Amino acid sequence: MAITTEALTGGFADPVFHAQSVFKTLMDGMARPGTIQTAEPDIDPPAPLGIAAGTIALTLCDHDTPVWLTQGLTRSAVPEWLGFHAGAPLTAEKADARFAFIEAGTALCSFGLFASGTQEYPDRSTTLVIELPALEGGHRLALxxxxxxxxxxxxxVGLPETFPRLWAENRALFPRGIDIVLTSGKRFLCLPRTTKITATEI
Known part of the structure; x- marks a missing residue:
């Protein structure tokens, strides 16, 4: 099957410089959980992958990082786009994925289905990148x-009411556990596994 034009375009104009820039912003986001960051590079990933999610994929994914995608992403040009620009292989098994990308509107499964690392190698876990309608204006969570x-x-906006419980179960595994990046358009915020998250009173 011929690769689509959509998969060949829309990546980093300057791969090395842009990847370094996004990586620095991601590390700042992980160091300051809940701080909204902006993905600066101007890319155009295939729908329904958002710009911030796309920049994170191009920065972190490579031929050694199996990627799991939700059905909506799998059925789009995203797998070819990731393969062409990052060389990242896809996996159908959540537990084998180093990164998982979830488009907006998709129900969240138990985080325990993804790799949580081991006591000796807690970094061998999955990072979830979850696209949401917005990062502001929803139910408040305290970090x-x-x-x-x-x-x-x-x-x-768009996280299920069960999210604090799912996250508490994940945090109980520390030093094992997943990390999460919430994205919306060009913006994102990071939730490392060390962060305690509770729902606040309305």
């Missing part, structure tokens, strides 16, 4: 933990 002076509040 506490490393990188947060006291409490940081976020209010993403």
């Amino acid at each position: 506490m933990g490393p990188g947060i002076e006291s409490v940081t509040e976020i209010a993403p």
